Amino acid sequence: MGAAYGYYYINTGVPHIVIFVEDENFDNFVDEAMENLAPKLREKYDANVNFVKILDDETIKVRTYERGVGETLACGSGAVASSIVSHYIKDLKDFIKVIPKAGEEEALFVKIKDKVFLEGKANILKEIKEDIFK
DSSP states (O other): OOOOOOOEEEESSSEEEEEEOOOSOHHHHHHHHHHHTHHHHHHHHTOEEEEEEEEETTEEEEEEEETTTEEESOOHHHHHHHHHHHHHHHOOOSEEEEEOTTOGGGOEEEEESSSEEEEOOOOOOOOOOOOTTO
16 A cells, blocks of 8 residues: 555544545455554544545445544445535535445435535434433
8 A cells, every 4th residue: 555645634523534546446445544544544633534436427435434433334424525525626416426335225315505415314223211310
């Protein structure tokens, strides 16, 4: 991973670094970057780190390294950050499909107009009942 690369800092309520990856072997590149590069950038900027592959002018693939967690299957604020930077820096359309590590079936959609809108599935993973007034 000795190649030079550029990255963008954006705060969508949570700070993010966005890095565009043009390598054909996106997942292999990102696997290595998750171990070597992402932790260093996360620590330096106290930000989540997003690796982005542009698939076409309205679709991106994103893998995110989150602060305190490591790589996640999907990240809403990372999808928004990656979409905004892709739209303004790489001239993608204003309605972007974001494919996270979780896969195509978990895709998120970001609409960029005068405001930014995020759409995607929400799943209940676990229900916990507890009396909070004890």
